[in-house]
Amino acid sequence: MYAYDEYDQAIVxxxxxxxRDQVRRRIAGELSEDEFRPLRLQNGLYLQLHAYMLRxxxxxxxxxxxxxxxxxxxxxxxxxxxxxxxxxxxIQFNWIKLEEMPDLLAxxxxxQMHGIQTSGNCIRNITADQYAGAAADxxxxxxxxxxxxxxxxxxxxxxxxxxxxxKIALTGSPNxxxxxxxxxxxxxxxxxxxxxxxxxxxxxxxQGRTPxxxxxxxxxxxxxxxxxxxxxxxxxxxxxxxxxxxxxxxIKILVHEIGVEKMRAAVEDEWQxxxxxxLVLPQATIDxxxxxFAPPDYRPQPADQPEVDLLRRGDxxxxxxxxxxxxxxxxxxxxxxxxxxxxxxxxxxxxTAEQMEIVADLADRYSFSEVRVTHAQNLVLPHxxxxxxxxxxxxxREIGFATPNLGLITxxxxxPGLDYCSLANAxxxxxxxxxTHRFSDLAxxxxxxxxxxxxxxxxxxxxxxxxxxxxxxxxxxxxxxxxQITLGGSADQDASIGTILGPAxxxxxxxxxxxxxxxxxxxxxxxxxxxxxxxxxxxVAPFKERxxxxx
Amino acid sequence: MTQxxxxxxxxxxxxxxxxxxxxxxxxxxxxxxxRDGAVIFLRQDHTWSENLVxxxxxxxxxxxxxxxxxxxxxxxxxxxxxxxxxxxxxxxGDVLPLRYRERIRAFGPSIPWDRPVSxxxxxx
Numbered sequence: 001m002y003a004y005d006e007y008d009q010a011i012v013x014x015x016x017x018x019x020r021d022q023v024r025r026r027i028a029g030e031l032s033e034d035e036f037r038p039l040r041l042q043n044g045l046y047l048q049l050h051a052y053m054l055r056x057x058x059x060x061x062x063x064x065x066x067x068x069x070x071x072x073x074x075x076x077x078x079x080x081x082x083x084x085x086x087x088x089x090x091i092q093f094n095w096i097k098l099e100e101m102p103d104l105l106a107x108x109x110x111x112q113m114h115g116i117q118t119s120g121n122c123i124r125n126i127t128a129d130q131y132a133g134a135a136a137d138x139x140x141x142x143x144x145x146x147x148x149x150x151x152x153x154x155x156x157x158x159x160x161x162x163x164x165x166x167k168i169a170l171t172g173s174p175n176x177x178x179x180x181x182x183x184x185x186x187x188x189x190x191x192x193x194x195x196x197x198x199x200x201x202x203x204x205x206x207q208g209r210t211p212x213x214x215x216x217x218x219x220x221x222x223x224x225x226x227x228x229x230x231x232x233x234x235x236x237x238x239x240x241x242x243x244x245x246x247x248x249x250x251i252k253i254l255v256h257e258i259g260v261e262k263m264r265a266a267v268e269d270e271w272q273x274x275x276x277x278x279l280v281l282p283q284a285t286i287d288x289x290x291x292x293f294a295p296p297d298y299r300p301q302p303a304d305q306p307e308v309d310l311l312r313r314g315d316x317x318x319x320x321x322x323x324x325x326x327x328x329x330x331x332x333x334x335x336x337x338x339x340x341x342x343x344x345x346x347x348x349x350x351x352t353a354e355q356m357e358i359v360a361d362l363a364d365r366y367s368f369s370e371v372r373v374t375h376a377q378n379l380v381l382p383h384x385x386x387x388x389x390x391x392x393x394x395x396x397r398e399i400g401f402a403t404p405n406l407g408l409i410t411x412x413x414x415x416p417g418l419d420y421c422s423l424a425n426a427x428x429x430x431x432x433x434x435x436t437h438r439f440s441d442l443a444x445x446x447x448x449x450x451x452x453x454x455x456x457x458x459x460x461x462x463x464x465x466x467x468x469x470x471x472x473x474x475x476x477x478x479x480x481x482x483x484q485i486t487l488g489g490s491a492d493q494d495a496s497i498g499t500i501l502g503p504a505x506x507x508x509x510x511x512x513x514x515x516x517x518x519x520x521x522x523x524x525x526x527x528x529x530x531x532x533x534x535x536x537x538x539x540v541a542p543f544k545e546r547x548x549x550x551x
Numbered sequence: 552m553t554q555x556x557x558x559x560x561x562x563x564x565x566x567x568x569x570x571x572x573x574x575x576x577x578x579x580x581x582x583x584x585x586r587d588g589a590v591i592f593l594r595q596d597h598t599w600s601e602n603l604v605x606x607x608x609x610x611x612x613x614x615x616x617x618x619x620x621x622x623x624x625x626x627x628x629x630x631x632x633x634x635x636x637x638x639x640x641x642x643x644g645d646v647l648p649l650r651y652r653e654r655i656r657a658f659g660p661s662i663p664w665d666r667p668v669s670x671x672x673x674x675x
Contacts, residue, residue: 052583098588420660
């Protein structure tokens with residue numbers, strides 16, 4: 001994976017020194033909160049419901065074992081022994097002390113980490129397919145281009161004060177695991193007719209109070225033009241994006257208001273003026289970055305794995321885990337292992353210091369010291385030899401990260417909600433917890449099959465409810481928590497925004513409501529049809545009728 | 552430290568505002584301590600406490616303005632940040648925030664949040 005050069009390290013070290021002085025001046029009363037707030041936000045430090053919250057960037061979801069171990073140290077030394085992996089592939093710590101932030105940032109800088117680009121109206125930390133560089137179905141390792149974009153976007157002087165925050169996601173596989181169509185810019189790597197690999201460029205997607213699916217403005221962009229084309233889009237947005245209204249300031253509103261044709265024309269106009277300038281990416285530059293992402297030293301693996309076969313036949317739990325929590329690796333004899341951070345009854349995406357350290361140890365021993373963070377709030381060991389699966393499974397099971405539920409009904413995405421977030425209107429985590437209790441029978445969970453429940457505690461949609469197969473949105477009515485249910489959303493290559501089923505339900509009713517929807521699905525599904533396919537075939541009406549008939 | 556006993560019951564949400572005879576809903580002042588971000592409540596003597604039980608209750612607009620002025624002084628002095636008044640009910644001497652949000656803020660998350668703390672942290 002990418003290792004900082006002296007420039008990267010100098011930037012981050014300088015930032016630590018600057019912030020140390022800023023914190024000193026704030027505590028001494030030389031800076032007011034109004035003066036200090038933008039400075040702390042530029043380092044990922046928010047003031048949340050209970051305390052300061054620090055959001056740390058995990059660029060394109062890739063972590064080294066040393067970095068994950070250091071996050072465990074941060075949890076133990078500076079927080080209450082746990083952190084929360086987010087839907088932006090970042091990690092948040094909930095109980096940070098301002099006066100300890102300078103030392104904390106210095107500890108992070110030692111492992112090439114920081115909170116830059118995790119807040120503010122800049123280009124945010126870029127997200128990607130968590131299986132990049134490992135997946136059997138991938139066309140190319142997109143992290144190379146994510147890293148190039150990271151270097152281009154960090155402290156980009158023209159794009160540090162955009163109308164609003166700006167999120168870019170990239171997938172190098174035709175099977176989109178990075179939700180690229182609900183980002184300000186989505187990039188999908190594919191081959192053109194001549195067999196060249198380049199990018200489909202999508203623009204204007206997003207969630208929040210106005211969910212939109214991104215529109216394709218360029219079918220094929222050669223790699224060398226990636227940065228100039230992005231710069232053209234950002235310039236058009238920077239000039240025409242609405243700064244008069246916070247709720248209309250995202251690029252999705254601009255694209256919606258002027259239409260994709262005008263947007264495309266404006267971007268192409270701008271691009272023609274800069275496309276052959278200094279932003280052209282020479283092959284040598286691409287190669288130099290790509291060298292950082294060279295495949296690890298895979299060893300030839302025997303075709304027969306009698307020990308694994310034996311365990312598979314003898315242990316139904318292992319067999320179930322292998323069926324759901326692995327993903328095909330591009331190298332024979334290897335597998336991608338998902339550690340499920342969705343055990344029954346706990347907060348989705350939470351991990352303690354000890355859990356982080358054990359996953360880091362497993363990465364060192366079994367996955368070339370690499371870990372990934374997924375936008376679905378799980379962790380990944382990307383390169384595990386099949387012969388090591390039994391041991392990895394046992395160790396993950398010991399720390400509660402081996403629930404065989406990946407992509408199933410209890411693999412729930414949930415934002416922190418009102419338990420932690422000052423923007424939230426209702427709690428998210430307890431709803432997820434109650435759902436994992438209701439659906440604790442693994443046989444039933446596997447019978448229900450592929451199903452994504454996504455829960456947000458407010459309309460900002462950090463919990464991605466708009467693109468949940470079942471989406472749950474918390475709202476407040478007269479001081480009480482209510483939950484609005486949507487059906488048929490999806491964040492993959494066939495992205496769609498869910499349809500609101502009907503009036504919001506009380507906190508008491510929401511778990512039964514999900515059970516009711518599952519009942520309808522099980523009654524009307526045809527063959528091996530997934531929940532989402534069933535909703536798309538019959539629409540929401542049958543679900544709605546049965547749900548509200550009993551209400 | 553356990554907050555189990557004080558954890559708000561999700562079903563126990565105040566539906567009606569308990570106004571005083573004058574129509575004023577009792578209020579109290581909260582903020583975050585600047586240095587560490589801790590949630591704190593303003594006492595009658597204008598010092599700050601981490602415990603809601605210590606909070607000063609304003610029963611009319613004038614008392615609320617006094618609390619606001621005291622909080623503003625500490626904001627200006629860089630002791631606290633994000634100070635605001637919130638509505639409460641007082642029953643048998645116990646102070647209960649009316650809004651669910653303020654209860655979670657006062658009592659902590661409604662889910663387990665004090666994870667097992669390591670020896671390393673305890674020794675600090």
